[in-house]
Amino acid sequence: MGRDKERARVWARQYYLDHRDEISAKRKANRPESAKLYREKNREEINAHSREMYRTNIEKEHERRKKYYESHKNESMTRYRMQRAKKLQVTVEKVLASEIYERDAWVCQLCKKKVNRTLKYPHPLSQSLDHIIPLSRGGAHSKANVQLAHLSCNVGLGVRGTKQTRLF
Numbered sequence: 001m002g003r004d005k006e007r008a009r010v011w012a013r014q015y016y017l018d019h020r021d022e023i024s025a026k027r028k029a030n031r032p033e034s035a036k037l038y039r040e041k042n043r044e045e046i047n048a049h050s051r052e053m054y055r056t057n058i059e060k061e062h063e064r065r066k067k068y069y070e071s072h073k074n075e076s077m078t079r080y081r082m083q084r085a086k087k088l089q090v091t092v093e094k095v096l097a098s099e100i101y102e103r104d105a106w107v108c109q110l111c112k113k114k115v116n117r118t119l120k121y122p123h124p125l126s127q128s129l130d131h132i133i134p135l136s137r138g139g140a141h142s143k144a145n146v147q148l149a150h151l152s153c154n155v156g157l158g159v160r161g162t163k164q165t166r167l168f
Contacts, residue, residue, distance in 0.1 A: 074098055081129070085141035093142040097129050101148050109147040110157060124152035 069076050085092045106115045119126040130149035133139025
C-alpha cells in the first residue's frame with residue numbers, strides 16, 4: 001500500500017513539473033475576484049504579516065534566498081545588470097553572460113589569456129562581464145558593448161578605459 005502511494009506522489013509531482021504553465025494559467029483564471037479585492041483592501045496588513053514572518057524566520061529566509069540565487073545565478077545576475085542599466089538610463093538589452101563567454105571563446109578580451117571557467121567570484125582570475133564603454137559613461141547594456149574579462153583585468157580597467165597593472 002505504501003509503495004503505491006509513493007508511486008502516485010512521484011507521478012503527480014512529475015505531471016506537475018511537465019504541465020506547470022498550464023496548471024498555473026488555470027489556477028490564475030479560476031482565482032476568485034474576491035481574493036484580488038481582499039489583497040487590494042488589506043495590502044498593509046498583508047505586508048505587515050510578511051515583514052513579521054521574515055523577521056521571525058530570518059535565517060530560514062536567508063537560506064532560501066541563498067539556495068534560489070545559487071540555482072538561478074545566471075538569471076539573477078542578468079536581472080541585476082538590467083536594473084542597474086535602467087537606473088543609469090542607458091539602452092538596455094537582455095544579455096546572458098554565458099552567451100558572451102561562449103562568443104568570446106573563454107578568452108579575456110583585455111589581456112588575451114584563457115579564462116578558467118571553473119573559478120568562481122571573488123577569485124581574481126574568475127570570469128566577469130566587462131562593458132567596453134562603461135554604463136557610467138553612457139554605454140549601452142547590449143551584446144555589442146560587453147565582453148569577457150578576468151575579474152582582475154576588469155577591476156584594473158575601471159571606468160578609465162585604459163588597462164592598469166594586472167593583479168595576478
